[in-house]
Amino acid sequence: MTARLERQIAFLREADKLKTVLRASRLHDDSRFENSAEHSWHIMLYAFVLAEHAHAQVAIDRVLKMLLLHDLVEIDAGDNPIHGVVDHAAMEREEAAAAQRLFGLLPEDQAAEYRALWEEFEAATTPEAVFAKAVDRVSTPLSNLDTGGGSWQAYDVTFAQLETRVGVPISRGAPGVWTWLKPRLSAFFGANGRL
């Protein structure tokens, strides 16, 4: 048991680094950028609170586990802002290598279980993953509304881009939340759809 526990503790110590990965989004009080560890906590709270708005019956425990793990690869691969210009093939290679290294710190059975949960989230095909992807898109628009534009301004985002990058996944996984959110975003972007 000691050898297993040592691997588990090594993984948990390494995971601490997620607290130093900064995202493009800011706290609602605009005091600083958000890090990916506190973001993961917040998104799990979103999932728990908003579960009744899911597109289908979802097993909330699997959603929470996916969201607990979903950003760990950023320890090696960094955060890729949704509105940034990204080489998707390179990003996928980096994140796969990160998953290999990080989950590989764990005992083999746990490494396989966690890797499978992360891949399920990334593939976004099961009801749980579709809902998890949706809630992962809800928080940044809300903090951007609270901070006068936030990352939308930094990345010169239009309302049309927001409908594609945020509206599509949210309406797929939590349609009622997008129905509520869309007019608020539209009003913020104004008639010409630009800030």
Add this chain to the structure above:
Amino acid sequence: MTARLERQIAFLREADKLKTVLRASRLHDDSRFENSAEHSWHIMLYAFVLAEHAHAQVAIDRVLKMLLLHDLVEIDAGDNPIHGVVDHAAMEREEAAAAQRLFGLLPEDQAAEYRALWEEFEAATTPEAVFAKAVDRVSTPLSNLDTGGGSWQAYDVTFAQLETRVGVPISRGAPGVWTWLKPRLSAFFGANGRL
């Protein structure tokens, strides 16, 4: 549905403030103090990874939900460092008022459910709460070991105090983890049990 969703969003926006509550513990790289939101994420990861070391069969989904919510009251009541001098009666009043206000932002059925989960955690009598309380005590000793003493130095903690405040809850909820951790802490504190 819109009225429910508005209350849920109000709660989720308010919850963002947990990211600004600082704890006495530091990140493992010693760069800064840890906040209670990222701590909550990390402790959920501890619970998920270390579940096999629980003192009894536990429903991990209930453990995760408890830990997701367990520190929210600190938004109003602040963090009370485990080694600090605290007026326990006053703290309990403050935290109860915080739970009333914060969970009260939600629709009534959710407010009651979350309040019950938080009270179950605080009471530390169910198998899940006992395990959740145990993992909540594991991370700070590990970061203190990595940062040359951390909050133990700030609060002039002795090994005997650590056995009571940390050893008792960990050995109750995750006995094998305390068996592993105790000699490491003992070696760090040395023969006289003081830093």
